[in-house]
Amino acid sequence: MGKKSISGCGVNHYPGEKKDLPASKRGYSGTREILEGNHTMYHIISIRDFERRDLDYLLDLAQEFDTGNYRPRMLEDKLVALLFVEPSTRTRMSFAAAMARLGGRWISVDSVEASSIVKGETLADTIRVLSGYADAIVLRHPKEGAARLASEFATVPVINAGDGAGQHPSQTLLDLYTIRQSMPVDGINVGLLGDLRYGRTAHSLALALSLYGTTLHTIAPGGLEMPANITLELRERGMKVIEHEDVQEVLRDLDVLYVTRIQRERFPDSASYYNVASSYRITPDLLAGVKDHLMILHPLPRAGEIDPAVDRTPYARYFEQARNGVPVRMALLDEVMR
Ligand code: CP
Numbered sequence: 001m002g003k004k005s006i007s008g009c010g011v012n013h014y015p016g017e018k019k020d021l022p023a024s025k026r027g028y029s030g031t032r033e034i035l036e037g038n039h040t041m042y043h044i045i046s047i048r049d050f051e052r053r054d055l056d057y058l059l060d061l062a063q064e065f066d067t068g069n070y071r072p073r074m075l076e077d078k079l080v081a082l083l084f085v086e087p088s089t090r091t092r093m094s095f096a097a098a099m100a101r102l103g104g105r106w107i108s109v110d111s112v113e114a115s116s117i118v119k120g121e122t123l124a125d126t127i128r129v130l131s132g133y134a135d136a137i138v139l140r141h142p143k144e145g146a147a148r149l150a151s152e153f154a155t156v157p158v159i160n161a162g163d164g165a166g167q168h169p170s171q172t173l174l175d176l177y178t179i180r181q182s183m184p185v186d187g188i189n190v191g192l193l194g195d196l197r198y199g200r201t202a203h204s205l206a207l208a209l210s211l212y213g214t215t216l217h218t219i220a221p222g223g224l225e226m227p228a229n230i231t232l233e234l235r236e237r238g239m240k241v242i243e244h245e246d247v248q249e250v251l252r253d254l255d256v257l258y259v260t261r262i263q264r265e266r267f268p269d270s271a272s273y274y275n276v277a278s279s280y281r282i283t284p285d286l287l288a289g290v291k292d293h294l295m296i297l298h299p300l301p302r303a304g305e306i307d308p309a310v311d312r313t314p315y316a317r318y319f320e321q322a323r324n325g326v327p328v329r330m331a332l333l334d335e336v337m338r
Contacts, residue, residue, distance in 0.1 A: 075104030081134035094325035194260030
């Protein structure tokens with residue numbers, strides 16, 4: 001992200017004041033020069049654009065909002081466009097909730113069928129138009145790279161709310177936030193279980209964890225392993241990545257188990273999906289002997305990979321994780337629009 005001037009400043013002031021920030025970050029018009037000088041300072045596209053101190057800054061800001069340290073009308077003159085070209089419950093509604101909590105408003109495309117996308121309008125044109133309506137655009141899109149492309153055409157900040165099998169940076173921030181509420185992220189053992197090939201939450205989280213000296217244990221059904229280029233990138237970043245065939249090999253060593261569903265919508269055909277469907281499931285029996293503080297996270301929705309009986313164990317933290325989407329997205333919206 002490269003926001004040298006804000007990185008590491010922490011939030012030791014009322015978030016509404018931003019007095020530690022340079023003038024260019026205190027108002028929308030002032031960010032124009034940043035937009036031209038360094039794209040990724042302005043948009044939230046990929047975890048690759050972030051340094052650790054940027055993540056920590058945003059997590060600190062989210063913590064401030066979570067503890068009620070914000071003015072309810074901080075974004076009262078702001079409007080965000082929620083452009084969701086793919087289904088969503090949590091991301092879309094928590095961005096809307098975050099905007100409402102800060103006194104802002106939103107407009108949205110609620111279904112592709114009800115928009116001019118079905119008439120063949122390009123993403124570039126849609127983004128150009130929405131840039132004239134709103135102060136920021138939150139985009140979910142089925143194509144990897146769509147958010148980056150949108151940022152090239154937008155004249156307002158773009159937040160990537162998930163681009164195909166690419167990235168989901170706001171999800172990663174709330175994942176880190178949830179972990180950080182219980183334990184330091186540094187040096188922990190994290191297991192990523194599930195569809196690591198198509199799972200954008202897994203890709204983003206792995207890249208973020210590489211900034212915290214964590215050891216990553218990947219457990220995926222055959223054919224759904226973490227893409228080799230990402231594993232290589234993680235190792236080049238100094239991360240210890242250990243691949244496992246069965247979650248039971250490593251479950252008792254983990255501090256965090258991050259479960260993901262198989263991304264059925266990204267499979268080329270239903271036969272290849274059914275080959276791997278139901279190939280893993282976390283049950284209470286499986287959890288015998290795990291660390292007392294084990295956290296089980298899941299970006300949700302789940303589709304059978306966590307037995308609902310696990311919800312009643314102390315390890316289940318995924319609903320709390322989903323709830324943390326609101327303060328984290330409040331921090332992101334505040335950061336890009338004010
Ligand atoms: N975690 C997540 O992205 O959920 P939604 O698809 O419901 O937004």
